[in-house]
Amino acid sequence: MAEFAMELIHTKKRIGQKEIIKGLSFQIKKGEVFGFIGPNGAGKTTTIRMMVGLMNITSGDILIQGNSIKTKFKEAIKEVGAIVENPEMYPFMTGWQNLMHYARMSSDVTKERVHEVVALVGLEKAINQKVGRYSLGMRQRLGIAQALLSYPSILILDEPTNGLDPAGIREIRQYIRRIAEEEQVSVIISSHLLSEIEMMCDRIGIIKNGELITIESVRAAVGESEKEKELLMMQVEAAPIDKAINLLQAKHSIKAVREEKMLVFQTEKENVPSIIKTLVEQDIAIYQAGVAKKSLEDKFFDLIGENTIG
Numbered sequence: 001m002a003e004f005a006m007e008l009i010h011t012k013k014r015i016g017q018k019e020i021i022k023g024l025s026f027q028i029k030k031g032e033v034f035g036f037i038g039p040n041g042a043g044k045t046t047t048i049r050m051m052v053g054l055m056n057i058t059s060g061d062i063l064i065q066g067n068s069i070k071t072k073f074k075e076a077i078k079e080v081g082a083i084v085e086n087p088e089m090y091p092f093m094t095g096w097q098n099l100m101h102y103a104r105m106s107s108d109v110t111k112e113r114v115h116e117v118v119a120l121v122g123l124e125k126a127i128n129q130k131v132g133r134y135s136l137g138m139r140q141r142l143g144i145a146q147a148l149l150s151y152p153s154i155l156i157l158d159e160p161t162n163g164l165d166p167a168g169i170r171e172i173r174q175y176i177r178r179i180a181e182e183e184q185v186s187v188i189i190s191s192h193l194l195s196e197i198e199m200m201c202d203r204i205g206i207i208k209n210g211e212l213i214t215i216e217s218v219r220a221a222v223g224e225s226e227k228e229k230e231l232l233m234m235q236v237e238a239a240p241i242d243k244a245i246n247l248l249q250a251k252h253s254i255k256a257v258r259e260e261k262m263l264v265f266q267t268e269k270e271n272v273p274s275i276i277k278t279l280v281e282q283d284i285a286i287y288q289a290g291v292a293k294k295s296l297e298d299k300f301f302d303l304i305g306e307n308t309i310g
């Protein structure tokens with residue numbers, strides 16, 4: 001059995017003279033929710049199109065459950081369920097009729113499976129309504145149900161939160177975690193807004209200009225979904241500041257950066273009291289402490305040299 005659900009090996013895409021994807025290498029673990037983040041034009045959709053076989057790879061490879069998408073396309077692609085562009089649904093048919101339409105195209109999809117995926121995305125009540133009357137969030141969930149029909153082991157969603165209101169985003173968030181755990185699938189979910197998806201991801205990979213900038217763990221481990229931990233970006237005015245930075249690293253494994261007199265770092269809310277205690281116990285003077293004004297988003301994109309996204 002393959003170690004990873006998916007593995008990108010120096011994957012490149014050139015279109016005309018332009019190298020759009022410049023050698024991406026990373027792995028998607030089994031059962032994890034992986035956030036694929038980057039500003040518009042970073043290359044997310046292009047990468048995803050290669051992952052789902054909609055576009056050829058110029059060089060490098062993508063292994064899906066160990067099968068090369070280049071040499072074992074059929075075996076590789078049967079593991080993947082995806083929503084890449086807006087899912088094609090017929091507005092004049094009900095949700096159920098739409099799903100049955102897809103189910104009939106695949107020999108191993110039974111009516112029971114259709115019921116199962118409907119329940120997974122919480123559409124039981126609305127499933128007999130015409131899709132034309134669905135909200136965008138409901139349509140997205142129906143799309144996810146359709147992508148799950150053939151028991152994929154990897155679910156790929158390109159910008160599923162685009163255009164959704166906060167309630168719709170929250171719903172998608174809940175269902176994604178549930179699907180990852182109940183169906184034991186790996187989920188790859190792209191977005192240009194970190195804040196919209198960070199809470200549902202185990203890890204995030206940030207891409208810019210076709211290159212991977214960083215991969216960060218968001219959750220300690222798969223399975224902690226219920227505790228939607230609040231991640232804070234803290235700013236603390238402390239002196240001496242270098243000592244404080246070293247202490248955070250040594251005692252809390254937190255990487256803090258300096259911004260003038262401030263120490264800026266990211267942590268879970270519940271850790272804040274013990275962090276302050278560490279500093280005070282080591283005779284570090286604290287003049288003020290609070291949530292950093294810049295959002296986590298800004299911080300990440302500052303790190304990668306871009307202030308505005310979207």
Ligand SMILES: Nc1ncnc2c1ncn2[C@@H]1O[C@H](COP(=O)(O)OP(=O)(O)OP(=O)(O)O)[C@@H](O)[C@H]1O
Nearest residue numbers: 015018020038039040041042043044045046047192
């Ligand atoms: N067929 C194409 N021909 C030429 N350039 C292309 C083509 N498709 C994409 N690009 C360019 O490749 C880059 C990456 O595009 P891509 O759509 O993958 O980015 P993205 O991260 O998905 O952004 P968005 O969030 O806007 O969809 C962009 O600069 C885009 O203009």
